[in-house]
Amino acid sequence: MTIARTPRLDDVAARAGVSAATVSRFLNTPDVVKDATAERIREAIAATGYVPNMTAGALATNRSRLIAALVPDIAQSIFNDTVEAMIDELAADGNSVVLALTGADNRRLDREISVALGRRVDAIILTGIVSDPDARARLRSQGTTVIETWGLPDDPIDVSIGFSHRQAGEEMARFLRGRGYRRPHLVVPRSTRSERRASGFTERWVRDGGEAPTRLDVNVPSHFGQGRFSFRALADLPERPDVVVCGSDWIAQGLIVEAQAAGIRVPDQVAVTGFGNLRLAGDMRPTITTVDVDGGRIAREVIRVLRARAAGERVETRIDVGFRIIARESA
Amino acid sequence: MTIARTPRLDDVAARAGVSAATVSRFLNTPDVVKDATAERIREAIAATGYVPNMTAGALATNRSRLIAALVPDIAQSIFNDTVEAMIDELAADGNSVVLALTGADNRRLDREISVALGRRVDAIILTGIVSDPDARARLRSQGTTVIETWGLPDDPIDVSIGFSHRQAGEEMARFLRGRGYRRPHLVVPRSTRSERRASGFTERWVRDGGEAPTRLDVNVPSHFGQGRFSFRALADLPERPDVVVCGSDWIAQGLIVEAQAAGIRVPDQVAVTGFGNLRLAGDMRPTITTVDVDGGRIAREVIRVLRARAAGERVETRIDVGFRIIARESA
DNA sequence: CGGTGATGTGCAAGCGCTTGCAAGATTGTT
DNA sequence: AACAATCTTGCAAGCGCTTGCACATCACCG
Numbered sequence: 194m195t196i197a198r199t200p201r202l203d204d205v206a207a208r209a210g211v212s213a214a215t216v217s218r219f220l221n222t223p224d225v226v227k228d229a230t231a232e233r234i235r236e237a238i239a240a241t242g243y244v245p246n247m248t249a250g251a252l253a254t255n256r257s258r259l260i261a262a263l264v265p266d267i268a269q270s271i272f273n274d275t276v277e278a279m280i281d282e283l284a285a286d287g288n289s290v291v292l293a294l295t296g297a298d299n300r301r302l303d304r305e306i307s308v309a310l311g312r313r314v315d316a317i318i319l320t321g322i323v324s325d326p327d328a329r330a331r332l333r334s335q336g337t338t339v340i341e342t343w344g345l346p347d348d349p350i351d352v353s354i355g356f357s358h359r360q361a362g363e364e365m366a367r368f369l370r371g372r373g374y375r376r377p378h379l380v381v382p383r384s385t386r387s388e389r390r391a392s393g394f395t396e397r398w399v400r401d402g403g404e405a406p407t408r409l410d411v412n413v414p415s416h417f418g419q420g421r422f423s424f425r426a427l428a429d430l431p432e433r434p435d436v437v438v439c440g441s442d443w444i445a446q447g448l449i450v451e452a453q454a455a456g457i458r459v460p461d462q463v464a465v466t467g468f469g470n471l472r473l474a475g476d477m478r479p480t481i482t483t484v485d486v487d488g489g490r491i492a493r494e495v496i497r498v499l500r501a502r503a504a505g506e507r508v509e510t511r512i513d514v515g516f517r518i519i520a521r522e523s524a
Numbered sequence: 525m526t527i528a529r530t531p532r533l534d535d536v537a538a539r540a541g542v543s544a545a546t547v548s549r550f551l552n553t554p555d556v557v558k559d560a561t562a563e564r565i566r567e568a569i570a571a572t573g574y575v576p577n578m579t580a581g582a583l584a585t586n587r588s589r590l591i592a593a594l595v596p597d598i599a600q601s602i603f604n605d606t607v608e609a610m611i612d613e614l615a616a617d618g619n620s621v622v623l624a625l626t627g628a629d630n631r632r633l634d635r636e637i638s639v640a641l642g643r644r645v646d647a648i649i650l651t652g653i654v655s656d657p658d659a660r661a662r663l664r665s666q667g668t669t670v671i672e673t674w675g676l677p678d679d680p681i682d683v684s685i686g687f688s689h690r691q692a693g694e695e696m697a698r699f700l701r702g703r704g705y706r707r708p709h710l711v712v713p714r715s716t717r718s719e720r721r722a723s724g725f726t727e728r729w730v731r732d733g734g735e736a737p738t739r740l741d742v743n744v745p746s747h748f749g750q751g752r753f754s755f756r757a758l759a760d761l762p763e764r765p766d767v768v769v770c771g772s773d774w775i776a777q778g779l780i781v782e783a784q785a786a787g788i789r790v791p792d793q794v795a796v797t798g799f800g801n802l803r804l805a806g807d808m809r810p811t812i813t814t815v816d817v818d819g820g821r822i823a824r825e826v827i828r829v830l831r832a833r834a835a836g837e838r839v840e841t842r843i844d845v846g847f848r849i850i851a852r853e854s855a
Numbered sequence: 856c857g858g859t860g861a862t863g864t865g866c867a868a869g870c871g872c873t874t875g876c877a878a879g880a881t882t883g884t885t
Numbered sequence: 886a887a888c889a890a891t892c893t894t895g896c897a898a899g900c901g902c903t904t905g906c907a908c909a910t911c912a913c914c915g
Contacts, residue, residue, distance in 0.1 A: 584871080
């Protein structure tokens, strides 16, 4: 009796009466093998229960079909839709995604970059903004494709797909000013992205003749509870703002719920805006005015870039997917 | 001039004046190499910028240090905390997680199982309940460690870590009956897990002398908007329920918001319960009565099992992490 | 019917690392 | 100072697949 062990290409080949090379070709470039041979191989594969060892394949081809996605977190993340869409698309192409968590402040970024490099991933997808110059230099020096998403750095490591956070902040300032608000208050998660939006907002607001907005910084990841907290913190301000600009839809949602519980009407007594246009923003009562970013579009662009690279084509290095302010009931 | 190419073990070895084997040992079992040698190797690694090729390592050791996590989705999933905790823990052990999405109804499960097997992952972690007998048989026949989480099947594929959904339903029935509610209405996401809780609830409720609860089925993944929808659907019932048992905290939250918008007080006019004890459940106004499942504990047990397996120890096949009903304001 | 180009397959040399075995270097012992 | 025990290291044979090159077939043509 033969020892039970997981079958290899050889086993299939032997059974089909061909060489391993032919089986390999059958698997990777089916049209070069003759129909009759293919049929025998198919039968042999079924009989042996053979599952190709992608590790060996990766070593031989120097192509892992592994894509690393580095994200701060997934428990409550605005990137989840994008990541989900990416995983789906990539899976359809025969790639797998190894998901690595870098932590809110990218503390584990360096380590995860090393791991990704060690696994010889075909590409590294960064989410958020990597500000550490060492990490940037390190990535640049490798040949690997690296795609920065959700931001649009002046000097991308390789390819970047996103939008200008600063500009989104400015646009929101313009929008609210146009609606007649006069005393905005910012609730700003401590992340580079949020900070950029906040400073974009502030600069534009002031340039347009407004007083510098008040602000509250909150920890990331942002969540519903912080919205409640942020509402209560409004009491500490010298004057109640007429609109609170929140760094995320979750914060906006929490703030609205807490305001209502306190008997304050939104937007009549205080208006609120969010960021992200999560599904809940449209479902909340009142519906939340927010900034829409097309995460699915980002995912699609990522795929497009990856395919182009695989085909050896050149690709743009900065792809702006833009954003839109969605005016709803809350502001 | 030497051709630039990514450095290999050989390159480091040559530079350090030792054999590749020694460098390999330095990397994997540092204490067996002499200090002076180690120092030279360290220097050589730094000088060459060498990053070990884990693909080659995996092939040689037949150990990929890759764990596949198959989840229905991540956009809005009650499993996210568990997955996040697992990824963190595994990363600390030098493992990486390849995340695969199986879709709400496990439609892509088969394909993802094949991919995981092909990548020769060290373990497959399933989330939710895999009811397809073919998939179960297929997994069982492989030697791979497979861990089913968030459920507790009678006959685990290999190891299962979770709790009894049926029992959670029963417990909720008991709890609400004890609080004096009489006309429960169930909002049930179309997933095996939710269905088990619902039938556990119903059976217990009836056994205890209640009338069979009314119910509404909603699609997965469940979200805030469905809660709003579910509230409006209450109008179609012959009689308004006194408590709505929701399949998730998100649904509960949406339902509460919509009820309040309609001027209905929670819990006075209608009580609400959720499931999952997400952070927002404690933050919502009113706070939401729900069922707590310790996702972090599940993650820790997964790690423990994986380590035990790696060490060649035997492990239990069913690990019950239980659940707790968290009584709050909403019911 | 020999020549030609296309088509299908096999041979064998890798891909970059790990590890059993054995030999050389060191240390301690008597 | 000779010998045993312990450390360190190198050799070389894989791990399971891919692919350039060469060869064998075969259909087709003049």
